[in-house]
Amino acid sequence: xxxxxxxxxxxxQDLDMMIEEISEVKRLGFSAERExxxxxxxxxxxxKIKKPLVYSYEKLKKRYKxxxxxxxxxxxxxxxxxxxxxxxxxxGRTDAEVIYCEGCxxxxxxxx
Amino acid sequence: MTxxxxxxxxxxxxxxxxxxxxxxxxxxxxxxxxxxxxxYLKNREILLDMLRRREQLGSTGIGKNxxxxxxxxxxxxxxxxxxxxxxxxxxxxxxxxxxxxxxxxIIAPPQxxxxxxxxxxxxxxxxxxKSKTRxxxxxxxxxxEFIDIILKG
Numbered sequence: 001x002x003x004x005x006x007x008x009x010x011x012x013q014d015l016d017m018m019i020e021e022i023s024e025v026k027r028l029g030f031s032a033e034r035e036x037x038x039x040x041x042x043x044x045x046x047x048k049i050k051k052p053l054v055y056s057y058e059k060l061k062k063r064y065k066x067x068x069x070x071x072x073x074x075x076x077x078x079x080x081x082x083x084x085x086x087x088x089x090x091x092g093r094t095d096a097e098v099i100y101c102e103g104c105x106x107x108x109x110x111x112x
Numbered sequence: 113m114t115x116x117x118x119x120x121x122x123x124x125x126x127x128x129x130x131x132x133x134x135x136x137x138x139x140x141x142x143x144x145x146x147x148x149x150x151x152y153l154k155n156r157e158i159l160l161d162m163l164r165r166r167e168q169l170g171s172t173g174i175g176k177n178x179x180x181x182x183x184x185x186x187x188x189x190x191x192x193x194x195x196x197x198x199x200x201x202x203x204x205x206x207x208x209x210x211x212x213x214x215x216x217x218i219i220a221p222p223q224x225x226x227x228x229x230x231x232x233x234x235x236x237x238x239x240x241x242k243s244k245t246r247x248x249x250x251x252x253x254x255x256x257e258f259i260d261i262i263l264k265g
Contacts, residue, residue, distance in 0.1 A: 010186045021184070025230075030172060034168060035169065038168055066223060070221070109186055111153075
């Protein structure tokens with residue numbers, strides 16, 4: 001099944017976190033020599049995401065370090081801890097749309 | 113990080129003493145499916161993608177029949193560690209090309225409050241560097257035995 005734009009953004013953030021921590025995992029003795037290959041994969045992944053979404057992701061990343069934040073069990077944005085409107089709940093959520101937190105503007109990701 | 117602190121991140125439901133997988137891909141699926149089964153995760157594909165990408169960077173098979181696949185993912189809410197053991201060995205493309213018998217999969221959320229992910233990873237490497245501990249882990253049949261070995265490791 002084709003991945004949604006939100007799922008691709010989540011994969012992009014996962015890849016960015018991996019790239020950020022390369023030197024630390026190397027220091028712990030892990031093999032992490034193909035950094036260039038990973039950066040290339042990152043670019044290929046970013047190319048699959050609509051440009052305005054990538055821009056917005058990059059902007060949020062600059063501002064907050066993590067552009068996408070999980071939503072807590074009590075329907076709270078775990079970035080700014082604002083309670084989200086009940087119309088935005090995990091019930092029936094399919095990750096088809098990209099939704100921004102009304103409080104901090106980060107992209108929301110429901111874990112359940 | 114102390115061994116006492118480390119054991120608080122293990123979970124009996126993520127203790128898999130008889131892995132069926134024979135390849136790296138099968139192994140990742142077997143463990144990730146367990147995370148999904150006990151509801152730690154809703155989207156297995158996102159985690160599988162992250163783990164495969166990590167292998168693209170370099171093998172997490174650290175040699176001496178041990179693998180520590182690891183990474184942060186937006187799809188995780190907490191740090192979680194799964195332990196798996198394979199009697200027959202798993203083809204893993206490890207740094208020493210030996211099959212893997214002991215697996216610790218360490219998954220962390222984007223931000224962990226006390227920043228414990230990297231210390232956990234470091235502690236696991238330290239414990240698994242001891243050949244006596246590796247041999248004992250191969251013999252562990254129950255979760256209690258396993259935790260005791262990690263505590264003393």
